[in-house]
Amino acid sequence: MTCKWIRWSASIPVILLLSAVGLFAFARLAEYKHEGAIALLALHLATWLDVLALAGTVLLAGWWLWRWLHMRIAHAP
């Protein structure tokens, strides 16, 4: 059984990754529609998309490692 706080803390990287996916979809949609101001905003967001996706991936990997260590130490059979 995984502790509740570990499961809750997983929501942080998951939210980051989901926002990256959402922004990516928005950026592609704005690009497709060719709306001036929105396309410019999407272009600006796209530069932050990589950072957001990378941060989410690193945090998720860190969370997974953290959970693995916790399961080994605190929940050793």
Ligand SMILES: [Zn+2]
């Ligand atoms: Zn635990």
